[in-house]
Amino acid sequence: MRMKSIFRHETILFLVVIVALVILSIQAEQFATIDNLLNQGRFLTEVSLVALIMTFVIVTGGIDLSVGSILGLSAIVLGVAWKKLGLPLPLAILVALSVGTLAGLFNGIIITRFKVPPLIATLATLALYRGLAEGISQARSIRGYPEWFFILGQGEFFGIPTQLWIVAFFTLLTGFILTYTTWGRATYAIGANETAARFSGIAVDKTKLFIYAASGFAASLAAIIFVSRVSTTRSDMGMGLELDAITAVVLGGTSIFGGKGTIVGTFFGLILIQILKNGLSLAGVKSDGTYIAIGLVLILTLLISNLFNRNSEG
Amino acid sequence: MNTQNENSNKFFSRFLINYGQELVLLASIIILFVVVSQVNHRFLGGNNLNTIFAGNAYIGVAAIGMSILIITGNIDVSVGALIGVLATICGTLAVSGYPIWFAWTAPILVGIAVNSLVGIIVAYAGIPSIVVTLGMMSILRGGLISVTGGDWITDMPEGFFLAQQDFMGIRVPLLALIFFTILMFYIMSNTTWGRSLYAIGGNPEAARTSGIDLKKGVVIAFAVHGMFVGLSTILFATQLNIIQSTVPPNLELTVITASVIGGVSIMGGTGTVIGSSLATILFAAIGSSLIFIGVSAYWLRAIMGILILCTVLADMARRRRVVS
Amino acid sequence: MKKYLLLISGLLFSSSLALAGDWTGGDDLPTNPLPCSGPAPAGEAKPYDGGSPTGAPNRKGKTITVVDVPKLVGIGYFSATTKGILDAAAEMGSMNAKTDGPSEANIDDQITLIDNYITQGVDGVLFAANDPGAIAPVLKKALSKGINVVGYDANSDPDARQWFVNQAEFNGIAKSLVDNMAREIGGSGGVAIVTSTFTTPNQARWIAEMEAYSNKCHPKLEWLETVEAQEDNILSFNQANTLINKYGSDLKGIYGMTSVATPASADAVTQANQCGNIAVVGLATPNAMKPYVNSGCVESVVLWNPVDLGYAAAYVLRAVADGDLKPGATSVNAGKLGELQVINGSEILLGAPYTFNKGNINDFDF
Structure with a gap:
């Protein structure tokens, strides 16, 4: 029964995506071109990486509001390590990824060791990490990265934008982990009933630590791709990213209360938001209209999905 | 003698359990005031206290509504966007010649209407509040831009500026914050309706069996929250002689942070509005004191983050001690 | 745990004291203060350092579609620049202009929007950059598709656009x-x-x-x-x-x-x-x-007058599209504003900043 209703939301979402695709391609002739759709992948990358791991976080019944700030902090660390400390760029990338992962791990420690609810812990670190980014950067942006570095955010492989390969890889990897591995089952079990999971021998704290660290890693990877895409580093990068990621995850049917959700759903959620932003713009709708449309689609999709699920249950 | 001691101990620990976070916040505020006034005695000057208390009271009033919602296990991320929209309505009515009382009442009524709608969708369609209010935020923000284009509203009539008034030597916003905090604290701890809020958030099954209409309860909680958003808007819109018809940046995060750091459990069921009001004051005081101490402006937000984290960890440490 | 926090905050605090000196909030770029009194010295003539579109069609005299992407929409200042652009478009009669921007001054949203309009196939882009470097790749993409690109209010890297209308x-x-x-x-x-x-x-x-x-x-x-x-x-x-x-x-x-x-x-x-x-x-x-x-x-x-700024930007874009404003030009005609001077290689100066006071402020409505 449960699996069936989960399936249902993704089906409905898929249908909404198809409807949106059809309407938008009729409304705007430039929309349904390979060029445009691949190009949208570039804009989708950062929020996708974060949203994929955010799915795990929310499935455990947690939330990570600090991802946008971790993105900003990692970007600044990358720039400072490379330009100010003079590290070779590959090493600076490693440092930035480590700092992001550590920032996520720190969230995990506050949440598991000190039993601070995730929302509160990450609200606090949202302020902290953004503050560190501002302090370290002294509000200076860092530029002048070598040409090869832009391959990541502006280049392509076999005609497909580089970062799309990375997103595809992570989508498959996270989808596989959440669906088929013990880690994935542990994630669901924690979200469904943490106490029960603990008693049935699942390493709850370890799993959570790992997930929050992964969330930090995803945000810092997104930071590096973002820096490569826009060829500059600023401390205010990624502001508001957390809400975009959460929107995609909940639109994808993941329950904010935990225990339920899929990577497929998040994937469709991401796609739907991006094609709305792009397609409506191409069809001549201004961004204020697009905001309204995304808000309505978010509410209506879940409304329809809930109605169907309720009928099937009742 | 002994039993009396034990009794008072018991009372004390009960008090600590129930109002621990409020005490932590109050102690932090007092320590902050004492320490910073040693560094710069102007910190405790009457004007600065006015800036800290009255200048941020609108956040506290909105956080009262938010706390009520969070206690029932819901949340509202559209609060900043709604305040922007309501302030525009309030100012536009005032300059279009409607009586001032009407300009003041409109944001409250519209606030109640919008949030009741959200409440109905949450309660009767079963969509989590974070989803509905994320959508609502998007809708309100886009709507405000298409309608106003961000114009400044000026030349409001004399007498419109409620938040600039004094009453018995105290600024109206601070009075409003104190009044509504005490009122809601009393209502929430002493009335059936108030206690039902805790039951809805803390243990919905038990609430249902004890005869509480959960769905109606959630809608009413949203409506009351909407009323406080409206009240907050009046303070927000009448504080300056001009109104900017835009969405104030990051206001929803500030309000939510005040509520949850104020001790309102995000899982629902516990917390008081005294905590959220104290947390509002504490954040405002931290922001002001860092400027007074002369912390480099670049590091200001980082230190603010550390202090917020310390408050959270101190509360967790206290809880453990009380439990063990 | 707390010890570490104290240590970190101590470190932050001491480092913040050590850094005192310059005005907080300025940048590191070299400054060029004007003389205390008297006219400003004539700047050295710089060669044109803007970019140029590749394969731009001949747009002379044709009606062109232009999108204006300010830092953000929904604030009074950019409503005023929009008004100026629309005024100029109506006056010229050969420009379809529309303004579309992010709701917050966000580099990513601005880039995404410009990219969408490149796909849609506009003839010209007007922009006010949230970040000079971050916007550069997408503007270069526009140039590479033969789109005319002109900035106003906030510049990008010079080679990422053709001209920049500098308010002051x-x-x-x-x-x-x-x-x-x-x-x-x-x-x-x-x-x-x-x-x-x-x-x-x-x-x-x-x-x-x-x-x-x-x-x-x-x-x-x-x-x-x-x-x-x-x-x-x-x-x-x-x-x-x-x-x-x-x-x-x-x-x-x-x-x-x-x-x-x-x-x-x-x-x-x-x-x-x-x-x-x-x-x-x-x-x-x-x-x-x-x-x-x-x-x-x-x-x-x-x-400066933001309505005039938008107005001038629209005229400059028209002149670029017509091929009337070429690298090396020293001035450009901007409708009712008359001839505007070229400075710094590829910038067009709107004029000196304007001071509003009690005597004149009520004559303006923006």
């Missing part, structure tokens, strides 16, 4: 602000700054130029502090109040660096009954400042 040079604005402040407070005293964020490029540039000019020409003006207040009305008001409370009678003047910070600072001074004791000088649009200028609390507001 940074050092000119700085001089105007500092001179007005010095005059109003009698040449000496403490001054503080309320800005949006330290990462906003234009504001950081102005603050750096103000520091250089102030040290050179008004050494008795003592900079006290710069505070951030986002683009938030009430936060600006509270921050200005905190400055007033902290410095008491040592504070003689407040610079407002944005069209939000200036009126909010003026309101703070008004409500603290410090009109006449604390001067407010800043950048702001006249509509927001009328209450304070008319009440006499604020003497001078510095700004």
Whole structure:
């Protein structure tokens, strides 16, 4: 029964995506071109990486509001390590990824060791990490990265934008982990009933630590791709990213209360938001209209999905 | 003698359990005031206290509504966007010649209407509040831009500026914050309706069996929250002689942070509005004191983050001690 | 755990003290303060350093579709530039212009929008950049598709666009602000700054130029502090109040660096009954400042006319598309504004910043 209703939301979402695709391609002739759709992948990358791991976080019944700030902090660390400390760029990338992962791990420690609810812990670190980014950067942006570095955010492989390969890889990897591995089952079990999971021998704290660290890693990877895409580093990068990621995850049917959700759903959620932003713009709708449309689609999709699920249950 | 001691101990620990976070916040505020006034005695000057208390009271009033919602296990991320929209309505009515009382009442009524709608969708369609209010935020923000284009509203009539008034030597916003905090604290701890809020958030099954209409309860909680958003808007819109018809940046995060750091459990069921009001004051005081101490402006937000984290960890440490 | 936190905060605090010195909020770029009095020296003629579109069709005399992407929409300032663009488009009769921008000054949303319009196939892009570097790749993409690209208000890297309509040079604005402040407070005293964020490029540039000019020409003006207040009305008001409370009678003047910070600072001074004791000088649009200028609390507001700025940008784009404005040109015709001069290689100067005061502010509506 449960699996069936989960399936249902993704089906409905898929249908909404198809409807949106059809309407938008009729409304705007430039929309349904390979060029445009691949190009949208570039804009989708950062929020996708974060949203994929955010799915795990929310499935455990947690939330990570600090991802946008971790993105900003990692970007600044990358720039400072490379330009100010003079590290070779590959090493600076490693440092930035480590700092992001550590920032996520720190969230995990506050949440598991000190039993601070995730929302509160990450609200606090949202302020902290953004503050560190501002302090370290002294509000200076860092530029002048070598040409090869832009391959990541502006280049392509076999005609497909580089970062799309990375997103595809992570989508498959996270989808596989959440669906088929013990880690994935542990994630669901924690979200469904943490106490029960603990008693049935699942390493709850370890799993959570790992997930929050992964969330930090995803945000810092997104930071590096973002820096490569826009060829500059600023401390205010990624502001508001957390809400975009959460929107995609909940639109994808993941329950904010935990225990339920899929990577497929998040994937469709991401796609739907991006094609709305792009397609409506191409069809001549201004961004204020697009905001309204995304808000309505978010509410209506879940409304329809809930109605169907309720009928099937009742 | 002994039993009396034990009794008072018991009372004390009960008090600590129930109002621990409020005490932590109050102690932090007092320590902050004492320490910073040693560094710069102007910190405790009457004007600065006015800036800290009255200048941020609108956040506290909105956080009262938010706390009520969070206690029932819901949340509202559209609060900043709604305040922007309501302030525009309030100012536009005032300059279009409607009586001032009407300009003041409109944001409250519209606030109640919008949030009741959200409440109905949450309660009767079963969509989590974070989803509905994320959508609502998007809708309100886009709507405000298409309608106003961000114009400044000026030349409001004399007498419109409620938040600039004094009453018995105290600024109206601070009075409003104190009044509504005490009122809601009393209502929430002493009335059936108030206690039902805790039951809805803390243990919905038990609430249902004890005869509480959960769905109606959630809608009413949203409506009351909407009323406080409206009240907050009046303070927000009448504080300056001009109104900017835009969405104030990051206001929803500030309000939510005040509520949850104020001790309102995000899982629902516990917390008081005294905590959220104290947390509002504490954040405002931290922001002001860092400027007074002369912390480099670049590091200001980082230190603010550390202090917020310390408050959270101190509360967790206290809880453990009380439990063990 | 707590020990570490204390240690970290201690470290942060001490490092913050060690870094005192320069005005907070400025950038590191070299400054070029104007002479204290007399005309500005003629700048060296620089060769054209803008970019050029590849394979642009001949658009001379044809009706062109133009999109204007400001830093953000929904604020008065960019509503005014939009009005100027639409006025110019209506006057020329050969331009379909529309404004579309992000709801917050966000580099990513702005880039995404411009990219969408490139796909849609516009003839020209007008922009005001949130970040000069971040916007460069997408603008270069536009150039590579044969789209004419002209900036206004906030520049990008020069080679990422063709021309930039400069509302007023940074050092000119700085001089105007500092001179007005010095005059109003009698040449000496403490001054503080309320800005949006330290990462906003234009504001950081102005603050750096103000520091250089102030040290050179008004050494008795003592900079006290710069505070951030986002683009938030009430936060600006509270921050200005905190400055007033902290410095008491040592504070003689407040610079407002944005069209939000200036009126909010003026309101703070008004409500603290410090009109006449604390001067407010800043950048702001006249509509927001009328209450304070008319009440006499604020003497001078510095700004260019944003309607003219948008108007000029539209005319420049038309001239570029027609091929009338080529690299090496020394001036361009901008309709009712007449001939505008080319400076710095690929910039077109709107004029000197304008000072609004009690005598003229009510003549403007934007």
